[in-house]
Amino acid sequence: MKLYNTLDKKVVDIKPLKEGRFSIYSCGPTVYFRMHIGNIRAYVNWDILHRALIYTGYKINRIMNLTDVGHMSKDEDFGEDKVEKQALEEGKDPLNISNQYIKTVLEDFATMNILSPKGNKVDPNMDLLKLEDEGWTRATSYIDQMISMIKKMQENGYTYETTQALYFDVTKLDDYNIFTNQSLEEKQEGVREEVGVDSEKKHPADFVLWMKKIGKYKDHIMHWNSPWGEGFPGWHIECSAMSTSVLGEKFDIHTGGMDHISVHHPNERAQNIGAFGHPSVQYWIHNDFLTGVEDTKISKSSGKGADLSDALDLGFDPMDVRYLFVSVNYRVQLKYTKESLEGARNARLSLISKLKSLYRESEDKGKILKDYKQNFIDELNNNLNISGALAVISDLLKSKEKPEDILNTVYDFDRVLGLNLKEEVEKKSIDIP
Numbered sequence: 001m002k003l004y005n006t007l008d009k010k011v012v013d014i015k016p017l018k019e020g021r022f023s024i025y026s027c028g029p030t031v032y033f034r035m036h037i038g039n040i041r042a043y044v045n046w047d048i049l050h051r052a053l054i055y056t057g058y059k060i061n062r063i064m065n066l067t068d069v070g071h072m073s074k075d076e077d078f079g080e081d082k083v084e085k086q087a088l089e090e091g092k093d094p095l096n097i098s099n100q101y102i103k104t105v106l107e108d109f110a111t112m113n114i115l116s117p118k119g120n121k122v123d124p125n126m127d128l129l130k131l132e133d134e135g136w137t138r139a140t141s142y143i144d145q146m147i148s149m150i151k152k153m154q155e156n157g158y159t160y161e162t163t164q165a166l167y168f169d170v171t172k173l174d175d176y177n178i179f180t181n182q183s184l185e186e187k188q189e190g191v192r193e194e195v196g197v198d199s200e201k202k203h204p205a206d207f208v209l210w211m212k213k214i215g216k217y218k219d220h221i222m223h224w225n226s227p228w229g230e231g232f233p234g235w236h237i238e239c240s241a242m243s244t245s246v247l248g249e250k251f252d253i254h255t256g257g258m259d260h261i262s263v264h265h266p267n268e269r270a271q272n273i274g275a276f277g278h279p280s281v282q283y284w285i286h287n288d289f290l291t292g293v294e295d296t297k298i299s300k301s302s303g304k305g306a307d308l309s310d311a312l313d314l315g316f317d318p319m320d321v322r323y324l325f326v327s328v329n330y331r332v333q334l335k336y337t338k339e340s341l342e343g344a345r346n347a348r349l350s351l352i353s354k355l356k357s358l359y360r361e362s363e364d365k366g367k368i369l370k371d372y373k374q375n376f377i378d379e380l381n382n383n384l385n386i387s388g389a390l391a392v393i394s395d396l397l398k399s400k401e402k403p404e405d406i407l408n409t410v411y412d413f414d415r416v417l418g419l420n421l422k423e424e425v426e427k428k429s430i431d432i433p
């Protein structure tokens with residue numbers, strides 16, 4: 001398969017480290033609010049990648065984090081912890097807040113037919129103690145691994161300690177800004193002066209590995225003991241520690257949104273090099289954004305953006321929303337409007353109505369049409385060229401093949417699209433007089 005690797009700045013052939021098996025880490029949600037619809041687009045995109053790799057014959061070892069500590073508002077080191085802030089607002093403790101919003105993640109994944117990182121259908125009522133079995137790693141369950149990884153960076157000379165925190169020293173890496181090719185000086189100019197920033201911090205791009213429970217954070221509710229005192233981990237260390245402790249010091253694919261190209265992912269990469277002496281990720285793959293009506297980023301940090309319920313309240317089916325996200329390549333920015341949703345609904349209903357006619361005409365179970373399947377796979381292999389894959393379906397629908405074979409082949413393609421086509425076609429056919 002070919003994918004766009006952000007570090008190579010081009011589409012490349014992706015080859016797994018272990019024959020036949022891809023290890024994948026997906027940056028997951030910070031669980032302090034119901035996911036906005038832009039987050040859902042990201043997870044549908046990576047669900048397609050996951051399903052496409054399974055479909056083309058690979059075994060997948062994938063995890064996704066649930067950030068329940070350390071992610072600060074506006075992604076700043078000295079912001080407010082998003083989970084704790086929400087806990088104070090709702091008068092609950094942080095664990096209740098993260099559990100409450102993890103449940104909404106499970107609900108939205110189930111509604112949108114997004115598979116768990118393990119590759120199973122999501123049960124929204126699953127026992128939260130079993131999240132790990134489904135491939136979800138909770139940051140607060142990996143504090144020991146974070147501490148031991150930070151210790152390695154310290155031993156290797158990549159850190160320094162101030163009264164308030166332990167930092168990663170970005171000047172220790174020659175290629176810290178490899179993602180954007182910005183020099184550290186250019187980067188310095190771009191960094192906003194944070195309110196309450198640590199005066200002992202050496203470079204504005206240095207970032208917190210461990211924040212001490214003192215000063216602004218003396219009342220931080222979530223805290224753990226560490227060689228640097230009571231405190232809590234920085235946001236970036238979570239992803240490095242969880243990905244490498246589960247997938248290994250080297251793994252294949254790391255997914256995330258474009259917003260992570262400038263800070264979060266350079267920091268993750270820096271930590272991996274700091275701890276292990278080499279990068280961990282073979283391919284960094286990023287999705288472009290779902291934009292709002294005014295072409296602004298729909299984001300919960302800048303106001304509480306639209307979530308899935310807005311589309312459902314407008315009468316759209318979750319599969320209309322999925323169709324919209326599935327029908328656009330992950331590297332293409334997508335506008336989220338009522339019109340775009342209507343377009344997706346019309347396309348989906350027209351597909352279902354054609355499949356229903358085929359269903360009525362079918363005489364037996366049908367087989368999978370190998371040539372069409374190969375064309376479909378070729379399009380997926382071409383950087384998930386979804387418009388090409390959908391074109392294969394329309395060619396197939398226009399073909400003179402047997403109705404049952406066409407139907408069965410489209411059902412097979414739906415293992416990748418995840419539009420519940422068989423259920424939609426066969427369930428609703430019962431109503432046909």
Ligand code: AMP
Pocket residue numbers: 027028029030037038039040041042255256257258259260287288289290291297298299
């Ligand atoms: P967050 O919970 O804010 O850390 O975001 C979770 C994931 O959604 C990250 O991988 C982000 O890059 C991604 N993301 C955030 N906003 C959008 C958006 N508007 N469109 C697509 N992906 C997004």
Ligand code: ZN
Pocket residue numbers: 027028239256264
């Ligand atoms: Zn991450």
